[in-house]
Amino acid sequence: xxxxxxxxxxxxxxxxxxxxxxxxxxxxxxxxxxxxxxxxxxxxxxxxxxxxxxxxxxxxxxxxxxxxxxxxxxxxxxxxxxxxxxxxxxxxxxxxxxxxxxxxxxxxxxxxxxxxxxxxxxxxxxxxxxxxxxxxxxxxxxxxxxxxxxxxxxxxxxxxxxxxxxxxxxxxxxxxxxxxxxxxxxxxxxxxxxxxxxxxxxxxxxxxxxxxxxxxxxxxxxxxxxxxxxxxxxxxxxxxxxxxxxxxxxxxxxxxxxxxxxxxxxxxxxxxxxxxxxxxxxxxxxxxxxx
Amino acid sequence: xxxxxxxxxxxxxxxxxxxxxxxxxxxxxxxxxxxxxxxxxxxxxxxxxxxxxxxxxxxxxxxxxxxxxxxxxxxxxxxxxxxxxxxxxxxxxxxxxxxxxxxxxxxxxxxxxxxxxxxxxxxxxxxxxxxxxxxxxxxxxxxxxxxxxxxxxxxxxxxxxxxxxxxxxxxxxxxxxxxxxxxxxxxxxxxxxxxxxxxxxxxxxxxxxxxxxxxxxxxxxxxxxxxxxxxxxxxxxxxxxxxxxxxxxxxxxxxxxxxxx
Numbered sequence: 142x143x144x145x146x147x148x149x150x151x152x153x154x155x156x157x158x159x160x161x162x163x164x165x166x167x168x169x170x171x172x173x174x175x176x177x178x179x180x181x182x183x184x185x186x187x188x189x190x191x192x193x194x195x196x197x198x199x200x201x202x203x204x205x206x207x208x209x210x211x212x213x214x215x216x217x218x219x220x221x222x223x224x225x226x227x228x229x230x231x232x233x234x235x236x237x238x239x240x241x242x243x244x245x246x247x248x249x250x251x252x253x254x255x256x257x258x259x260x261x262x263x264x265x266x267x268x269x270x271x272x273x274x275x276x277x278x279x280x281x282x283x284x285x286x287x288x289x290x291x292x293x294x295x296x297x298x299x300x301x302x303x304x305x306x307x308x309x310x311x312x313x314x315x316x317x318x319x320x321x322x323x324x325x326x327x328x329x330x331x332x333x334x335x336x337x338x339x340x341x342x343x344x345x346x347x348x349x350x351x352x353x354x355x356x357x358x359x360x361x362x363x364x365x366x367x368x369x370x371x372x373x374x375x376x377x378x379x380x381x382x383x384x385x386x387x388x389x390x391x392x393x394x395x396x397x398x399x400x401x402x403x404x405x406x407x408x409x410x411x412x413x414x415x416x417x418x419x420x421x422x423x424x425x426x427x428x429x430x431x432x
Numbered sequence: 433x434x435x436x437x438x439x440x441x442x443x444x445x446x447x448x449x450x451x452x453x454x455x456x457x458x459x460x461x462x463x464x465x466x467x468x469x470x471x472x473x474x475x476x477x478x479x480x481x482x483x484x485x486x487x488x489x490x491x492x493x494x495x496x497x498x499x500x501x502x503x504x505x506x507x508x509x510x511x512x513x514x515x516x517x518x519x520x521x522x523x524x525x526x527x528x529x530x531x532x533x534x535x536x537x538x539x540x541x542x543x544x545x546x547x548x549x550x551x552x553x554x555x556x557x558x559x560x561x562x563x564x565x566x567x568x569x570x571x572x573x574x575x576x577x578x579x580x581x582x583x584x585x586x587x588x589x590x591x592x593x594x595x596x597x598x599x600x601x602x603x604x605x606x607x608x609x610x611x612x613x614x615x616x617x618x619x620x621x622x623x624x625x626x627x628x629x630x631x632x633x634x635x636x637x638x639x640x641x642x643x644x645x646x647x648x649x650x651x652x653x654x655x656x657x658x659x660x661x662x663x664x665x666x667x668x669x670x671x672x673x674x675x676x677x678x679x680x681x682x683x684x685x686x687x688x689x690x691x692x693x
Contacts, residue, residue, distance in 0.1 A: 275538075288516045292523075292553025296538075296545050299552065302559050303542050303581050368559040 151198035152230040157181055161199040161354070165345060168356035173318030174286070175269050180352040184226075189219060190248060191349030193265035194226070197246045200261055200345070201227065206234045208242035213250035213391065213408035220248075237411050249312070251333040253390050253412040256342035258359060264327045266348035269355065271315045271325035291323050294366060302371055311376060317364045324355060324363075331365065332376040332391045338363040382407045385416035439501055440465050441607060441639050447486050447496035449479075456482035457663040460496070466606065467637040471644060471654035471671065473686070479663035480643045481611060487641060488528060488609045489518055503606070523550050527600025527608035531615040533592035536599070537584045543570060543595055544580040550603045569598040573628060590621035594628060601632065610642045614649055626652050647690055651675055659683050 149155065157179075164178035183191040201207065207227055211219040215237040223246060224235050236242050239252040246263040256262060272282045275293050285293065294315055301309045314331035318324045326337060327346060337344060337357060344357040357363065365373040381388040383404040390412065392405040407413035440463040449456035457479035464470055472480045485491035487498060489510050498510045503525060510518065522528070530536040537546050547566040548556070556562050567577050573594040575587075584592050593613055600608060613629070614622040630653060632638055644650055650657055650671060657674045659667040659682070667680045678684045 275541075284515075288519060290516075290519060290553065292549055295552035295557070296541060296549050299548055299559065299562065300541055300545050303544055303563075367557075369557050370560050 148230045150203070150231050151201050151227065152183075153181065153195065153198045157195075158199040161195055164354045165196065165199065165356060168345070168354050169343070169358050171322075172357055172361050173322030173324040173355060175353040175355045177352055178354050180349045183349065185222075187350040188267060190223060190246070190265035192347030192351075192354070193246050193248070193263050193349075194223060194347075195349060196263045196345050196347035196354065197223075197227065197244060198231075200263070201231055201233060201244060203231075203233065205243045206236050206241055208236050208239065208245045208411075209247075210245065210250060210252070210409075210411075211248045213252070213393070213412075214410045216410060238415070239409075239411055249327060249329050250391065250408055251329065251336045253387075253407070253409045254415075256336075256340055258341045260342040262340075262342050262344045264329070264344065264346045266325070266327040266346045266353070267350070268313075269325055269327075269346065269348040269351050269353040271313075271323050286322060289321065291317075294323050295368075298366060298368065298371075302368070308367065308371055308373070314373075315366050317366060318357065319361050319363075323366070326363075330376060330391060331373075334363070334365045334373070335375060378405065380405055382413060382416075385413045387413070387416050439507070441501050442487065443499045443507075444487060445497050445499075447483065447498070448494050449482050449486055449491060450494045455479075455663045456491075457486070457660070460486075460660075460665050462487075462658065462665075464607070464639050464641060466639055467633065468656065469633055469640045469642065469654045470656045470658060471642045471650035472658045472660060473644060473647060473650050474660035475645065475686075478660040480645075480660055482663070483660070484609055484611055484641060484643050488522070488526065489513075523553055524603045525605050525607065527597075527605040529593070529596050529600060529608065529610040529613045531612035533584065533589070533596055536596040537592065539585045540583060542581045542583055543575065543587070546584065546595060546599050547602050550599065554603065565602060566598075569602050570595075572601075573598040574624075588621075589617050590625060593617065593625055597628065597632070601636070604636065605638070607639045607641075610640060612644055612646075613642065614644070614646065622649075629653060647675060647686065659686070 161178055164176045168176045181195060183194050185191060209220045209224045211217040214220060227233060228235055239254040244261045248265045270282055272285060272293055275297055276282050298308050312328045312330050313325055314334055316324050316326055316334060326334060339360050341359050343359055346355045367373040378392050382392060384406050387407060391408045393408040394403055394405055396403050442464040444460060444462040447460040448458050460483055472483060474480050486493050499507050500510050501507050528536065544563060544566040547569050548562040551562050551565060567580060570577060570580060575591055575594060584595055587595060614625055626649065633640060642653060654671045657671040658665055661682050667674060667683045674683065675687055678687050
């Protein structure tokens, strides 16, 4: 595209990308640790993925193929505009197929299709600090991380059980990374937490407004916090997708009319399409869903 | 329950604190033995709270040292401990009861969560057991079991102070610091709280340092008393002795200024 020449590759200038890459390297070296970085203003509002976009811009190469999802969907506003943004500013190839992508930027979901080595998953993070709502002081939360003083996080889960009878946190469910740092997996549904554990792909987290980057190198141990008598449970659905029939995947509720009609469909649109395209036994389209 | 050891639990020597050109407290030396309650009295600005801050390692001294006999019997210099060790001490072997319950409690977390926090911080991961332990402690401080899921901002002042005590006692500390624990409470609520503290001191062999400007509180709770003025200790001794027969003119003034009922 002709206006691509007016931008540096991937919008950000090289010095900025270098600064972000240094933060990324540090984050990879200390899994789960929040590395401060000099977040830039991006041509989109905070809350729309400015952190994720900066990380993506810094890791993209000319031969990369980018996929962008918003809650699992490739065709929602946020996903479409970020994909377009990189088409224009980097001129790279884009795709909606998980298996073809080398870099996947996501707002909250992890694709249903298993990720592999060589892929990078970039999360958009609104609030990187898992202890924030319990301890408002940044100086104090940093100290708690430094000293591995994590009783407070358990207090949050305790409160959940005391109030609701079970751990009612269903997204941004705190995890312990590599036996050391407690990390907020961004507002990912807890359904996806087990996919983070020992994932072969690189997982990078960017929080633009809060100016923090953190990361999970491939094959990092990620454990969801819980109590012995209230163990972590993955969200279960009592039905399959209304479109492709797959079971054991994450479903979105779609309201279909104003008389209470609704259907539950795959949140991962690419997965749903590929299941429907695959001409195999009806309803058993699911070959391999990670734990 | 108290293990007899003749050595003092805590030994402070030559504690001095300057706030810039101003003196917080000067050259304070003090021993605290297991099961002993020491009251620090004096008027506002006499250095009581500074002394408490120094003893509990929340302030760094300009000079002097504090040694503490850990649970394993080893005596350690508190200001040479790493921060992680110091924090661990603060939430296991020590307690801190603030005058303002807001400083000692998490107002947005239920009573049970407040009491359970120290347990969870020391590795408890069984919800049922944490809750059972919290219930027991609430009962011991006379808070009804059915208030366990209520937040402390729905509690009265006296209940908040009792909840603070439960929160601290749950790890069976050996030493507890109290900064005007009865401040701002009415007399009958004060009496109940003092009663409770007294019974814990007796039942659990708890040592305590209590900062107060209220000589009646000191008389009721403490074995020994330290009178401070202008940042210095001017008189120290057995509580009854000092209060009945004060030696220093200032102490005499303090004692004389109590309203006789």
